[in-house]
Amino acid sequence: MPAIKNILESVFGRPRAGMFPRCRPAGISISFDDSYVDEWYCLKDLFAEYGATVTFFVSNFDLLPEKSIEKLKILRDDGHEIAFHGLRHLSAGKFIRENSLAGYLEAEILPGIDAMARRGFPPATFSYPYGVRAPYIDDALLKYFKHVRAVACTNSKKRLSGLKQIYCKNAGGLVFAAGIDNIYGNSLEEIRDALIKTMGKKKTILLYAHRPTSEPGDYCTPVPRLQAVLEYASECGLKFLRVRDL
Ligand SMILES: [Zn+2]
Incomplete structure (x- = not known):
């Protein structure tokens, strides 16, 4: 795979003074869902190496052991965002169908915020567990949050670079991210091309993952893949933004 530096030079010419400031508006927002605090914490030094700040959407916060809370404090002090992914990781649509919107807020959202x-x-x-959302749920949640993060999925026809929703500029309350875990099937080459596209469009790309690990698993992102994304983003001069910064 050719280095991004070579690709950029072939498109934009050799780097020159004043070139990077033109790229500055472009950014990348990486988030992680669920409760994999130990695995997230292991990436602390890797994030620091790239000056990357990310967002951790935590579910079941009240069940975390004290040592996980301490790790989250350290991650927050490093500049990362600690955000919310539901008290019990409920599917919003299913719960509301079986109960009510008010019941969902009372059971899943307000006690978790508290x-x-x-x-x-x-x-x-x-961020929505399972990505399940609807406009009326967005409206209800945006009374409590600056942004709610949904998901956008690639398929055999629509690949990452064609997924318009994940490239955001002047974000409204609802934002979309594409997954980089094994199950989503987005190759490193496609991710790299998407980052180059992001730079050209001067937008911010949103990507998300769950468990960074070298173990196999659908909802796992191998650490070398994550490191490659950080490397490509840095080479493209993308600014690392937390979801709250969008
Ligand atoms: Zn989740």
Whole structure:
């Protein structure tokens, strides 16, 4: 695979003074879902190496052991965002169908916000468990959050570079991210091309993952893949943004 530096030079010419500031508006927002605090914490030095700040959307916050809370504090002090992914990781659509929107807020959202706030992590953003959403749920949640993050999926015809929703500029409350875990089938080459496209469009690309690990698994992202994404993003001069910064 040719280095990004060579590709950029073939498109934009050799780097020259004043070139990077033109690229500055482009960014990348990487987020992680669920409760994999130990695995996220292991990436602390890797993120620091690239000056990357990311967002961790935490579910079941109130069940985390104290040592996980301490790790989240350290990650937050490093500049990362600790955000909300539901008190019990409920599927919003299913729960609301069987109960009510008010019941969903009372069972899943408000106690979770409260649990986080009481430990010093008042969440500013939310990501939907299972990506299940609807406009009326967005509206209800955006009374409590600056942004709600949904998901956009690639398929055999629509690949990452064609997934318009994940390239955002002047984000409204609802934002979309594409997955980089094994199950989503987005190759490193496609991710790299998407980052180059992001740079050209001066937008921010949103990507998300769950468990960074070298173990196999659908909802796992191999650490070398993640490191390659950080490397490509840095080479493209993409600014690392937390979801709350969008
Ligand atoms: Zn989840």
